[in-house]
Amino acid sequence: MTQLPDFNAMSDTDFRRLARDFVETNYPDIPRFSLSRLHWDEVKPWYLVLSQHGWICPTWPRDRGGMGLTAGKHLIMIEEFERFGAARVNDIGPVMLGPLLLKYGTQAQKAHFLPKILSGEHVWAQGYSEPGAGSDLAAVRCEAVLDGDEWVINGQKTWCTLGMDANWIFILVRTDKNVKKQAGISFLLVPMDRPGVTTRNILNLEREAEFCEVFFDDVRVPADHIVGEINQGWTAAKALLGHERVFIGSPRLSAAAITRLKRIAMRAGVWEDPVFRDRYVALQCDVADLSDLFETYVDKLRGGETIGADVAMLKIFQSELFQRISELMLEVAGEDAGLTAPPENDRQLHAAATYLSARPTTIFGGSTEIMRNMLAKAILDLPS
Amino acid sequence: MNQTMDEEWVENARMIVDSARAIVPADNSLERVRKVRFEGPGYDRTVMTQAGELGLFLMRVSEQAGGLGLGTRETCELARVLGGGLLPEPVLPAIAAGALLQENLPEAAMSGAQVITCAWQDEINSLGWDGGVTDGKLSGRKVAVQGAAGADLFAVVTGQGVAVLPREAVTVESADRLDGGLLSAVRFNAIEAKLFPCPGAQAVLEDASLAHAAYLLGLSERALEITLDYLRVRKQFDKPIGSFQALQHRATEMKTGLELSRAAIFATARRFDSGADALTRARGAARCKLRATELAMLISREAVQMHGAMGITDEADIGLFVRKAMAEANLFGAPRTLRALLARMLDVEDAA
Numbered sequence: 001m002t003q004l005p006d007f008n009a010m011s012d013t014d015f016r017r018l019a020r021d022f023v024e025t026n027y028p029d030i031p032r033f034s035l036s037r038l039h040w041d042e043v044k045p046w047y048l049v050l051s052q053h054g055w056i057c058p059t060w061p062r063d064r065g066g067m068g069l070t071a072g073k074h075l076i077m078i079e080e081f082e083r084f085g086a087a088r089v090n091d092i093g094p095v096m097l098g099p100l101l102l103k104y105g106t107q108a109q110k111a112h113f114l115p116k117i118l119s120g121e122h123v124w125a126q127g128y129s130e131p132g133a134g135s136d137l138a139a140v141r142c143e144a145v146l147d148g149d150e151w152v153i154n155g156q157k158t159w160c161t162l163g164m165d166a167n168w169i170f171i172l173v174r175t176d177k178n179v180k181k182q183a184g185i186s187f188l189l190v191p192m193d194r195p196g197v198t199t200r201n202i203l204n205l206e207r208e209a210e211f212c213e214v215f216f217d218d219v220r221v222p223a224d225h226i227v228g229e230i231n232q233g234w235t236a237a238k239a240l241l242g243h244e245r246v247f248i249g250s251p252r253l254s255a256a257a258i259t260r261l262k263r264i265a266m267r268a269g270v271w272e273d274p275v276f277r278d279r280y281v282a283l284q285c286d287v288a289d290l291s292d293l294f295e296t297y298v299d300k301l302r303g304g305e306t307i308g309a310d311v312a313m314l315k316i317f318q319s320e321l322f323q324r325i326s327e328l329m330l331e332v333a334g335e336d337a338g339l340t341a342p343p344e345n346d347r348q349l350h351a352a353a354t355y356l357s358a359r360p361t362t363i364f365g366g367s368t369e370i371m372r373n374m375l376a377k378a379i380l381d382l383p384s
Numbered sequence: 385m386n387q388t389m390d391e392e393w394v395e396n397a398r399m400i401v402d403s404a405r406a407i408v409p410a411d412n413s414l415e416r417v418r419k420v421r422f423e424g425p426g427y428d429r430t431v432m433t434q435a436g437e438l439g440l441f442l443m444r445v446s447e448q449a450g451g452l453g454l455g456t457r458e459t460c461e462l463a464r465v466l467g468g469g470l471l472p473e474p475v476l477p478a479i480a481a482g483a484l485l486q487e488n489l490p491e492a493a494m495s496g497a498q499v500i501t502c503a504w505q506d507e508i509n510s511l512g513w514d515g516g517v518t519d520g521k522l523s524g525r526k527v528a529v530q531g532a533a534g535a536d537l538f539a540v541v542t543g544q545g546v547a548v549l550p551r552e553a554v555t556v557e558s559a560d561r562l563d564g565g566l567l568s569a570v571r572f573n574a575i576e577a578k579l580f581p582c583p584g585a586q587a588v589l590e591d592a593s594l595a596h597a598a599y600l601l602g603l604s605e606r607a608l609e610i611t612l613d614y615l616r617v618r619k620q621f622d623k624p625i626g627s628f629q630a631l632q633h634r635a636t637e638m639k640t641g642l643e644l645s646r647a648a649i650f651a652t653a654r655r656f657d658s659g660a661d662a663l664t665r666a667r668g669a670a671r672c673k674l675r676a677t678e679l680a681m682l683i684s685r686e687a688v689q690m691h692g693a694m695g696i697t698d699e700a701d702i703g704l705f706v707r708k709a710m711a712e713a714n715l716f717g718a719p720r721t722l723r724a725l726l727a728r729m730l731d732v733e734d735a736a
Contacts, residue, residue, distance in 0.1 A: 277727035285671040285726065289644045292651035313640045376632035380612055380639060383627045
């Protein structure tokens with residue numbers, strides 16, 4: 001493994017230039033500014049380039065093969081990659097499992113799994129939700145029983161984003177039914193090629209297979225594929241690791257959408273219309289206000305402060321704003337709003353595509369309603 | 385923007401806010417505010433004297449001109465505290481008058497011995513200010529002049545400069561406002577007065593608009609605190625009503641608006657303090673004012689609803705917040721006016 005320089009020692013300006021050069025020089029011949037997630041067969045060249053240069057896990061420590069970036073530097077990298085329109089890779093390994101193993105994994109697990117995430121040999125999926133356990137995640141029923149030195153798994157997981165691309169999945173399983181539901185959950189690592197694992201793609205509203213269901217039928221994995229202690233999986237799963245959760249409230253989705261809204265309005269001939277403008281400028285102000293609020297969190301990260309539960313306000317406002325922008329797009333599109341094909345074969349002009357892709361943002365990563373419940377208690381100190 | 389400058393403004397703001405505690409009670413008591421409403425000019429002139437003694441009217445006067453040379457952020461932080469106390473006195477317009485007049489701010493206005501306010505707005509529902517001079521003399525009318533009924537001096541903003549007119553030179557026309565203050569227009573006809581050149585008038589008015597937004601932020605912040613306290617203690621169905629999800633979710637909406645407004649105002653103030661271009665300034669002022677207006681109206685409205693029948697009594701303090709929001713949220717532009725202004729700026733942006 002090549003030893004990378006200490007990026008944090010660089011000035012922000014120099015690092016920004018480096019990140020910009022990096023993406024411009026190394027980005028492969030794959031789509032940019034894609035409105036939907038690319039699958040592994042499309043995005044793999046970009047993953048591998050990042051991997052070869054040691055840029056695939058920006059927040060991992062340098063001695064583990066990461067870049068060891070501070071939150072401030074990581075943000076610059078994200079900004080530059082987004083400015084270029086680089087596709088998002090299958091990042092559940094780098095973003096979720098890696099930090100989780102670094103915190104809760106055994107030495108053997110770290111030594112075995114981390115390099116395979118870095119190299120792209122293992123592509124991970126997340127198996128948390130079940131048909132009966134969505135917002136109420138602790139209600140998971142997918143079950144694992146220890147049989148000798150193997151776990152035997154039976155049950156189902158769902159809403160696994162890009163799960164069809166993955167060769168490994170981490171799952172929350174019920175290992176004790178006789179205790180408070182949070183206290184009987186464990187965290188297991190499962191190869192998807194084990195006998196008894198089957199997947200079924202789920203078409204989303206855009207009729208694209210972005211997520212899938214995964215079924216476990218007497219699936220056997222070695223006993224050491226558990227992360228953390230038995231029945232301690234809930235703690236690991238709920239630990240909000242790293243500062244990445246700030247980025248879910250980034251104004252980028254809304255800022256990009258409002259730029260598209262302007263193009264759609266111009267094409268529809270309503271850009272000068274005062275009724276349209278009255279609503280457009282209100283949304284434009286919302287995006288600017290969100291950017292200013294987002295910056296206050298970024299400033300905190302730069303100053304080395306930790307981010308509190310209040311960061312959920314960013315996610316709520318950003319996702320609802322993104323939706324409101326998409327709703328005005330649909331109005332502007334008029335009778336064409338319901339067409340499947342993008343105008344001029346340009347997805348950026350397709351109001352329906354933005355409208356549909358904005359729907360999940362208030363659902364995944366904690367629905368708006370769950371976030372509001374949490375904020376009411378944690379931030380507003382309202383009673384249960 | 386370096387760290388030292390950031391720390392400096394925080395320290396300055398802390399000192400200003402500490403001194404403002406002489407006119408805004410730290411215990412948030414609204415007893416005095418309640419007492420002065422619907423009486424005389426709707427405020428207490430001696431509080432203006434106190435504010436003058438604290439040096440507040442020198443905040444935006446440069447150090448060369450004998451002032452404190454403080455920035456927009458410090459002013460906004462002060463305004464936020466004044467708003468939390470629903471301060472009825474025209475402290476912010478007097479600060480703006482200082483910013484306009486600099487070394488020409490009359491001594492008596494500086495000390496608060498005489499009350500000065502700012503007369504800039506040409507018409508209701510418009511943010512134009514360049515009228516007021518005909519044939520080299522002060523002639524015309526300025527509307528929505530805060531604190532006019534109790535003022536001794538008027539800093540009149542025109543396209544040809546700023547004049548200081550004494551009370552005797554103007555006619556004040558006032559109508560009762562919901563909050564117990566007055567909405568006043570001042571009229572002046574062919575008055576000879578020195579016009580001090582003021583190339584920065586637009587910027588001063590944008591600063592003043594931002595400070596007013598911060599006043600509304602403070603008002604909203606306190607109204608939310610009072611409401612949350614009520615939600616925690618008021619019991620129905622044997623439970624605190626704050627345990628009900630319908631109310632919890634609406635409270636988080638209020639809190640989110642509050643944090644957006646706070647972030648927008650202080651980020652904009654920082655841009656103002658570090659030299660933003662004209663379009664950025666105009667946009668920033670309008671955007672922050674828009675957010676703060678909508679916030680003050682939302683929070684005060686929701687506060688009444690969440691207080692139930694108590695909310696619609698004059699006796700409950702929360703009503704003071706509603707009346708103040710209604711009386712002042714549209715100063716420096718109602719939402720419709722601000723959105724129209726922002727819509728015109730889209731063409732400026734397109735042309736650039």
